[in-house]
Amino acid sequence: MTEKQEFLESLTVFQRPKHFFTLIVNQAGSYLGIDPSGDLGFFPYADDNVMWKTTASGLEHVVTKTEVVQKPDGIQPLEIPQPNNQFKTGPCRLATGPECLPSEYLEFFRKNGWVCLNSILTDDIVEGLEKVACTDRFDKHKFNTSTAPLSQSPYMAKAATEPVSLWVIRQYMQTEEIRLAHTPSLAILDRDDGRRNVQGWHSDYPYLWGITGNSKDGWVPTASGSTVLGVQRNVCVSDFTKLGGATAFKLGSHVQETAPPESWGRGSRYFKPGARKQHGLPYSGPEADIIEAPGGSIILYDARTWHRAGINRQGKKRAAMLQAIIPMYVMPYGDTSVPYKKFANSKAHEELTELEKYEFQKLMVHTISNPAGTSAITIDSELTATIKTK
Ligand SMILES: [Fe+2]
Structure with a gap:
């Protein structure tokens, strides 16, 4: 040759992406998500159901469009609006998720x-x-x-x-x-x-x-x-x-x-x-x-x-x-x-x-x-x- x-x-x-999805992670490392039946919970795997997008007021669940209101002092605890009430998840942190x-x-x-x-x-x-x-x-x-x-x-x-x-x-x-x-x-x-x-x-x-x-x-x-x-x-x-x-x-x-x-x-x-x-x-x-x-x-x-x-x-x-x-x-x-x-x-x-x-x-x-x-x-x-x- x-x-x-x-x-x-x-x-x-591949250039470094400008935007990423967000993950909401609890102390054990599991991911907050909403499953196909509409139940909110922590999941030990990262599929589409645990992906969140940042919005002006907080976070939006990508699949169901459910909104999370972020407290001004951070994210502990997050408040998750449910159909009929407020649901608190306990201490969590936000983590950078994938691009896609x-x-x-x-x-x-x-x-x-x-x-x-x-x-x-x-x-x-x-x-x-x-x-x-x-x-x-x-x-x-x-x-x-x-x-x-x-x-x-x-x-x-x-x-x-x-x-x-x-x-x-x-x-x-x-x-x-x-x-x-x-x-x-x-x-x-x-x-x-x-x-x-x-x-x-x-x-x-x-x-x-x-x-x-x-x-x-x-x-x-x-x-x-x-x-x-x-x-x-x-x-x-x-x-x-x-x-x-x-x-x-x-x-x-x-x-x-x-x-x-x-x-x-x-x-x-x-x-x-x-x-x-x-x-x-x-x-x-x-x-x-x-x-x-x-x-x-x-x-x-x-x-x-x-x-x-x-x-x-x-x-x-x-x-x-x-x-x-x-x-x-x-x-x-x-x-x-x-x-x-x-x-x-x-x-x-x-x-x-x-x-x-x-x-x-x-x-x-x-x-x-x-x-x-x-x-x-x-x-x-x-x-x-x-x-x-x-
Ligand atoms: Fe190889």
Whole structure:
């Protein structure tokens, strides 16, 4: 590939939105909403029914148009007009919600196989992630290698339990029971030096088409159709830009249910030492796509989508937090039980709301459930030592 053919991917650009919906959150972290039967209550998930709009006098429920009058001294307690009386909710706080309705994100995701929840994380979470990654506002800081990033602050878990993306993923995967296939990790890209290893084109876990290089060319041997075995959830910690190494995709390729073309440079090729010198960079022409989005955005894509890591050509590091989401019936990729136990005993865990604690446990602890009950799965080192491998 000549120099001129490189970095010509098509761009989809998301600018930081000017308006967001509002969430009304109680101390446990649940969301005030009005369900389809008209009942007001707190809900442990973020669908359209918990979305509010700010108005001149307070807040308006987006679906039912019910108004909330905000007290001048703040929002504790909120007064919620009901058909016949006033209803007080107790201490609550207002939080910045998503730019679009959850149902709109879901519709886009179902139609296209990807969706960008633009700037959905609040700035305190983004700043907390930058601090752990030592990028952006903290790029002069030294990366802490003494403990796992997850246990260093509550913000990786807070980002992992962002409620709108969880709701969208559960609908897209058609199951409530979703799990993390591995502990959330940080992907920090330094400026490219022209020689380092790069990632080739592939599908994500559990498909891994284009990576494993065996005869079936992946871990899932056949197309899975409407049964979604994996959704990748990339949290942009830094701004994602083409120059800064945003992920490259072939958007919409999930429907093909195959490995990326050999000619694009598959992951299996670029695992081999010297591949970059021998083959040049993997395909980065106009058939590929790059999503540019502000830090704090979450990009969801069907794990079958062909993609590869970007090449950072700017003078600063770029961070993302990566999570592979699977349904409970798929085997995890890494052991999440030990990292979860460490995190659950850390100070960072105490700073989560009750709902965040519950959701993070659901995501991280893989279980076997049957009529006898539910048991957590973990690694048995003694048994592992007896396994015979070829
Ligand atoms: Fe990937």
